Amino acid sequence: MSRNNYSIYTALIFVVLSTVVSVMLVHGFVSYQVAKNQVLDRAREQTSTTLNSLKKSLAVFIQAYAVNEYETIVLHEIENSDFFAIIVSDKKMGEILGQDAYVSGNVKYADGRIAEYDPDDAQQAQALSQCFYEDSTKIEGEFGEVLGSIRVCTSPYAVEQAREDFLRDNLINTVAITLTLIILLIFFTHRIVLKPLSAIAQSVMQSDETGLPQTGVKEQGPREIRALASSINAMFEDIKRSRRALEEDINRRIEMQRQVENIRLYLQNVIDSMPSILVGIDSNRRITHWNKEAQSFTGTPPEQALNADVFRELPFLEVLSERITEAINQNKPVSLEHHSYRDETGALRYLDIMVYPLTSGDRRGAVIRIDDATASMRLQAMVMQNEKMLSVGGLAAGMAHEINNPLSGVLQGVQNVRRRLSEKLPANLKAAEDAGVDFENLQKYLKKRRIDEFFSAISDSGQRASDIVINMLGFSRTSNMEREATDLPELIEGALSLAALDYDLKKHYDFKNISVVREFEEDMPLVPCVKSEIQQVLFNLLTNAAHAFQAEDGQTPNPSITVRVRQDGSMALIEVEDNGPGMPEEVLSRAFEPFFTTKPPGKGTGLGLSVSYFIIHDEHHGRLEAESTPGEGTVFRIWLPLSKEATQ
Amino acid sequence: MTLDGKILVVDDDKSVLLSTVSFFEDEGYDVVSAESAEDALELLADEPVAVAVVDMRLPVMDGNDFIRAAADMKPGLKFIVLTGSAQYNIPTDIQSLGVTPEHVLKKPLVEMKVLMDAVQDLSK
Numbered sequence: 001m002s003r004n005n006y007s008i009y010t011a012l013i014f015v016v017l018s019t020v021v022s023v024m025l026v027h028g029f030v031s032y033q034v035a036k037n038q039v040l041d042r043a044r045e046q047t048s049t050t051l052n053s054l055k056k057s058l059a060v061f062i063q064a065y066a067v068n069e070y071e072t073i074v075l076h077e078i079e080n081s082d083f084f085a086i087i088v089s090d091k092k093m094g095e096i097l098g099q100d101a102y103v104s105g106n107v108k109y110a111d112g113r114i115a116e117y118d119p120d121d122a123q124q125a126q127a128l129s130q131c132f133y134e135d136s137t138k139i140e141g142e143f144g145e146v147l148g149s150i151r152v153c154t155s156p157y158a159v160e161q162a163r164e165d166f167l168r169d170n171l172i173n174t175v176a177i178t179l180t181l182i183i184l185l186i187f188f189t190h191r192i193v194l195k196p197l198s199a200i201a202q203s204v205m206q207s208d209e210t211g212l213p214q215t216g217v218k219e220q221g222p223r224e225i226r227a228l229a230s231s232i233n234a235m236f237e238d239i240k241r242s243r244r245a246l247e248e249d250i251n252r253r254i255e256m257q258r259q260v261e262n263i264r265l266y267l268q269n270v271i272d273s274m275p276s277i278l279v280g281i282d283s284n285r286r287i288t289h290w291n292k293e294a295q296s297f298t299g300t301p302p303e304q305a306l307n308a309d310v311f312r313e314l315p316f317l318e319v320l321s322e323r324i325t326e327a328i329n330q331n332k333p334v335s336l337e338h339h340s341y342r343d344e345t346g347a348l349r350y351l352d353i354m355v356y357p358l359t360s361g362d363r364r365g366a367v368i369r370i371d372d373a374t375a376s377m378r379l380q381a382m383v384m385q386n387e388k389m390l391s392v393g394g395l396a397a398g399m400a401h402e403i404n405n406p407l408s409g410v411l412q413g414v415q416n417v418r419r420r421l422s423e424k425l426p427a428n429l430k431a432a433e434d435a436g437v438d439f440e441n442l443q444k445y446l447k448k449r450r451i452d453e454f455f456s457a458i459s460d461s462g463q464r465a466s467d468i469v470i471n472m473l474g475f476s477r478t479s480n481m482e483r484e485a486t487d488l489p490e491l492i493e494g495a496l497s498l499a500a501l502d503y504d505l506k507k508h509y510d511f512k513n514i515s516v517v518r519e520f521e522e523d524m525p526l527v528p529c530v531k532s533e534i535q536q537v538l539f540n541l542l543t544n545a546a547h548a549f550q551a552e553d554g555q556t557p558n559p560s561i562t563v564r565v566r567q568d569g570s571m572a573l574i575e576v577e578d579n580g581p582g583m584p585e586e587v588l589s590r591a592f593e594p595f596f597t598t599k600p601p602g603k604g605t606g607l608g609l610s611v612s613y614f615i616i617h618d619e620h621h622g623r624l625e626a627e628s629t630p631g632e633g634t635v636f637r638i639w640l641p642l643s644k645e646a647t648q
Numbered sequence: 649m650t651l652d653g654k655i656l657v658v659d660d661d662k663s664v665l666l667s668t669v670s671f672f673e674d675e676g677y678d679v680v681s682a683e684s685a686e687d688a689l690e691l692l693a694d695e696p697v698a699v700a701v702v703d704m705r706l707p708v709m710d711g712n713d714f715i716r717a718a719a720d721m722k723p724g725l726k727f728i729v730l731t732g733s734a735q736y737n738i739p740t741d742i743q744s745l746g747v748t749p750e751h752v753l754k755k756p757l758v759e760m761k762v763l764m765d766a767v768q769d770l771s772k
Contacts, residue, residue: 401705404732408756409663415760416670425674459758466756 012189016181024174028167035166043082043133043154050077051137054086054150059139062092062147071104078106078114084155085128087117088139090148101148108155128153196221200229277370280358283328285310288365297372310368316341317368320353327355328366338373348585349374403469411462418455421446468607483644485526486534488565488572492518495538496563499546514546514559521566528644529620537612537624541576541636544608547599548580548634556580570642571622577635583628591626616640651771653698654678658688658714659730660706664755668701668730671760677767683707685714692721699770701763704731712739719745726770728763730755 054077061070067090074086087105094101105117107124118124131153139147203217216236219229271278272292280289290305298305300313311318320336327334334355343349352371358364420428423439432439446452500511542561549559556579564575583591590596592613597606616624620640628634655677659665665681672679680695682688685706691697700718704711715727727747729736732755738747751766 401732404755405661405664408732409661409667411756411758412667412671412760413663415757416667416674419671419674427674462756463758466758 008189008194009186012185013182016185017178020174020178020181024170024177028170028174031170032163032166035163040133044135046082047133047135047152047154050081050083050086051135051150051152054152055137055139058088058150059141059147062090062139063141065092065096067093067102067104074104075106075114078108082155083152084108084131085117085124085151085153087151087153088148089151092147094148105151110155131155192222193225196225196229200225200232204232275371277368277372279310279314279368279370280365281310281324281368282363282365285324287313289367294370297370314368314370316351317353320355324355324366324368327357328364331357331359333357338377350377400469403465407462407465407469411459411466414455414458414462418452421451483528483530486529486531488524488527488574489518489520491531491535492520492538492563492565492574495535495542498535499539499542511546514549514561517560517562519562519564519566521564524565524567524572525642527572527640527642529640530615533615533619534638534640537615537638538574538576540608540612545576545578545580545634548578567642568639571639572642574638574640575635576638577633579633582630582632582634583626584630588626588628592624651677651698651767653696654680655767656688656691656695656697656700657681658683658685658700658706658711659703660684661703664703667760668763671763672767675764685709685711685717688714689717689721692718692725697722697725699726699728699767701728701730704729704733704736712742715742715745715747727751728753728766728770730757730763732756 054073057073058070061067061073070088070090074088077083078086085105085107087103090102090104091100092102103117103119106114107117107127108114109127115121115124132155134151134153136149136151138149141147199220200217203215216233217229219226219233221229271289274291275293277294277297278289278291279287279294282288286307287305287310288307290300290302294305295301298313305313311321316339317324320334320339323334323336326332336353338350339353340348340350350373352373354369356367356369358366419425421442423429423443429439432442496516545561546559549556558579560579562575562577564573564577566573587598592609593606594610595606596610613624616622616638622641623637623639625637626634627637655672657665657668657672657679658681659668660683662683665683669679669681680691680697682691686709688700692700700715702711702714706714709717711729711731718725718727727742727745729738729747729752731752736752736754738749738752750769753762753766757763
């Protein structure tokens, strides 16, 4: 049993035992001494009494030399007493016998056997040496003469007997008292202390999942234990209260943390779902935040971008270094619109950049917001172009009639003038004759002065003006023209043969020298469109491509036009690609602009592509886009909706 | 030539009127002309007109109404529409008077021969 792990019983028994034993030991020792003295006193008293009575009676018998008589008295005395030995020394008898004294007496052994005293008996000498108490007295006669002496010896057996009795009684008492005490102690301790204590312990142990007892501890038993139970209850109440408070506090904190986390996630989502690039930097231009758009714009994941130098990740910002520093130091936002730079593919891009300074505590930094304005700039340009074209369309419809009438006057007038100068009309010859003009000389004059060439020029100019008006009318077409389900490959074939015919007719070049590659997807669905308009657009793109092969700096060696048709989602896609000289960015960006042309004056109206754009975009709700790489060629893409509803 | 009657040209644009009339005259037709639909209707009452060449946009009464009135006045009269308008859709009642898309000519006429062709087509 370990020193610390003992029960209250063990402790009690130990305490009771040691107390009782030590008390008994002391008590026993004292009692024994007292008893021993009592025995001694009794022996002394008895010895003295016996000696006195014997001394008187023996003096008589010794004077009378009645040895037998006093020997009988002595034997009688030893038989009826506790005496161990009585020895008489008789000087009277000794005188007779010629000795110093006649010695006689009796010795009683431990077993009660009585023997006559024999001074030479070793056994007797041995017994006598164990004498408990002995005394002797002189036997005196009437006149004080010494007659002899008596020696009395008390038996050690009696004393030992007394001692044994005493010890036995004492031991029994001790054991009995101890046992009684222990039993009582245990009983009462159990009843008064232990039972209530274990009840408390049990109640305390019967705890629920919160670690606290469900019911309070029963307040019973002695006052101290009731006080203990009551303070345990009070303690539990305190614990419960403080635990409840703690739990509430913890729940509140968890809730707060959850809210904080929600807000954080929400903000992160907001920041990530923003279409802008958002980059946080500190005052050392180290990146502290990197949103999704930043990742998708640069391709750099946040793990890599964070803590890196912002100019390393976004090199185009480097030219703005001073302005960023200024924004941070002066705590003033800086914005820069349409900042242009060339990306790694060399394409020109426009960025809107805002630098918002941030101050949180003593930490300074900034949030840089970057929007890719390239698309919106393009869109803006397209909207402007669209508006321009709409106004051109409205203007064209109104102007057409007004222009056509004077044009009619010019063109018809010129035709009449030329007819009336020709010798083919009999009326002309007659009028000349009437006026006295020689018609042949008139012809010579006209030829010499190249009059007919002027008329041709007037006619050509009028025709060009007429062409412009007709093209401009393309903008004002109303959408009442019937859309029909059209087989695009068939339509393309028609446009190709028309283009070849037109081109050859105008004798620019032999269209047959251009290799035409057809890449038509099989099972193309029919596309709802106004056939003549789409054919006009295709014709336009094809002749443009053919013209492109005759750039100022020479002809394209192996001119080729590739026409593709395929389905692109809910749209049909037509591509017209040439391997001509291509267009630089400045030309491409204005390709759809009305009256913009790269052809020499008189060769093009600058309306073909803008009318095409109008037809595709406004009339058919499709898309027309151009892509060009200088030196490699140009591709035009037409998307037309496949469903009839989308085209309305 | 084989035309059984005169040609009436109606146009409010003097230079167009002049050149159209001159063209027909040079081709040997008898031509009468008017600068408004109202004047033209008056002429129709007196002159034996076989074909009318009509501009659409006229000062008071327009070309379509003139055709209706003229056809009412002279059943069997043939019409050629010569217009500077971007889009001219022949109204159905005028179509029923025998005016077909082939007889609708757009200004400016780059080749005036088409006028002749139309007249000859109508005189068959």
